[in-house]
Amino acid sequence: MYPIARLCGIGVLLGLLAAVLLKNMLMGDSVDFHRHKALLIGIDGVQYEQLKQVIDAGKAPNIAQFHLGMSYTGGIVDTSTRQPTLSGPGWATILTGTWANRHKVVSNNSGLHNKSDSIFKLISLSAPTRHTASIVSWNPINDNFVDDISAGFIELGVKCGGDDQCATDRTVQELRTGNFDFIFVHLDQPDGAGHENGFGSRYQDAITRTDHQIGQILAALSKRKQNNKGEDWLVVLTTDHGRRLPDGYDHGEQSRSEKTAFIGLDKPPNAELTQPIADPVDPGLEGLYGFASEADIVPTILVHLGINTDFERHAIDGVPVIGHIGVRQLTATLNRADRTVSLRWRVTEGSKQPLRIYRSGQLIAKLTDSSSQYVDSDLPPSIAELNYTVVLNDVPVSRLVYEAQIKR
Numbered sequence: 001m002y003p004i005a006r007l008c009g010i011g012v013l014l015g016l017l018a019a020v021l022l023k024n025m026l027m028g029d030s031v032d033f034h035r036h037k038a039l040l041i042g043i044d045g046v047q048y049e050q051l052k053q054v055i056d057a058g059k060a061p062n063i064a065q066f067h068l069g070m071s072y073t074g075g076i077v078d079t080s081t082r083q084p085t086l087s088g089p090g091w092a093t094i095l096t097g098t099w100a101n102r103h104k105v106v107s108n109n110s111g112l113h114n115k116s117d118s119i120f121k122l123i124s125l126s127a128p129t130r131h132t133a134s135i136v137s138w139n140p141i142n143d144n145f146v147d148d149i150s151a152g153f154i155e156l157g158v159k160c161g162g163d164d165q166c167a168t169d170r171t172v173q174e175l176r177t178g179n180f181d182f183i184f185v186h187l188d189q190p191d192g193a194g195h196e197n198g199f200g201s202r203y204q205d206a207i208t209r210t211d212h213q214i215g216q217i218l219a220a221l222s223k224r225k226q227n228n229k230g231e232d233w234l235v236v237l238t239t240d241h242g243r244r245l246p247d248g249y250d251h252g253e254q255s256r257s258e259k260t261a262f263i264g265l266d267k268p269p270n271a272e273l274t275q276p277i278a279d280p281v282d283p284g285l286e287g288l289y290g291f292a293s294e295a296d297i298v299p300t301i302l303v304h305l306g307i308n309t310d311f312e313r314h315a316i317d318g319v320p321v322i323g324h325i326g327v328r329q330l331t332a333t334l335n336r337a338d339r340t341v342s343l344r345w346r347v348t349e350g351s352k353q354p355l356r357i358y359r360s361g362q363l364i365a366k367l368t369d370s371s372s373q374y375v376d377s378d379l380p381p382s383i384a385e386l387n388y389t390v391v392l393n394d395v396p397v398s399r400l401v402y403e404a405q406i407k408r
């Protein structure tokens with residue numbers, strides 16, 4: 001009996017092994033994305049050069065551990081993506097991967113409701129077992145995303161009313177005992193210090209204090225990772241806007257310093273973050289638009305969580321800064337005279353796949369050559385709003401074209 005039972009046991013084991021191998025062969029690199037999680041730490045109003053000074057002085061040791069790359073916010077000045085370098089629009093872009101022409105949070109009015117699909121919604125829709133939290137020091141962020149809270153896409157929404165230690169402690173608590181797949185935490189102190197004192201030691205001290213709180217959060221995360229070996233966390237660090245030169249008191253306009261943000265990752269970034277385009281389509285602001293953008297954060301988190309969005313329904317303007325890159329520098333221009341839309345893009349990563357172009361969810365072209373432009377001359381009679389999506393290496397990047405904006 002014993003040897004036979006043992007043989008049966010081995011047979012079952014071999015069978016299971018074969019099944020697992022077959023599944024891996026069929027699915028390619030099989031990764032258990034359900035143990036992939038993400039933490040997005042947002043710091044309000046951190047000007048990039050000031051941050052670098054604090055890091056270089058050894059006074060932001062936690063932030064210094066991240067792969068940091070410059071990015072821009074506020075959209076592109078002479079296009080429909082332009083938005084003020086204010087916190088409302090800035091966080092809405094960070095949390096949706098879109099600009100104000102889609103998310104509609106055009107100011108700091110806390111009564112504005114985000115109209116794009118948020119990272120919370122995209123994660124929740126991908127699997128009912130995934131849980132999300134938004135823990136904010138500046139309350140209007142969760143007011144702008146109140147529809148996500150009432151729909152349950154944000155399962156835990158915490159407003160700390162300007163108390164960064166409250167946001168830190170709650171995040172630490174949720175990392176210790178909670179079961180969230182995505183946590184967004186917002187810390188406000190540097191912005192407040194900037195408005196009050198401008199650039200100087202008080203502003204830089206505020207960055208140091210925030211770095212200390214980030215250290216508390218990262219310590220809780222590393223403890224969690226020790227206790228949950230199978231979990232694979234991506235940590236992203238960012239800010240919503242820079243500050244106006246020379247004194248740093250204010251922000252909201254379209255200067256290079258106000259539009260400069262940064263993205264920090266605890267995993268190696270791809271070329272979108274590490275190799276800015278030297279000759280961007282729009283050469284303004286000393287080449288700032290050649291860098292990554294704040295719209296890149298949502299697609300980055302989605303890549304880590306293994307979520308392939310249905311781009312026909314959920315358009316995203318950004319490009320992921322980990323994994324494969326899609327097209328970069330995508331522009332879509334409506335030419336009213338001949339009723340065509342010109343699409344242009346850059347490809348900086350080799351690809352053997354066809355590049356596919358969709359207009360409002362419908363496939364209109366499949367390009368197998370290395371072209372970097374396409375003219376759509378088959379427009380519908382009425383163009384209120386058209387969404388174009390270019391898919392390369394399975395990465396979709398979208399642009400919105402609409403007639404009203406062109407008339408301006």
Ligand SMILES: [Zn+2]
Pocket residue numbers: 045087191195251
């Ligand atoms: Zn501010």
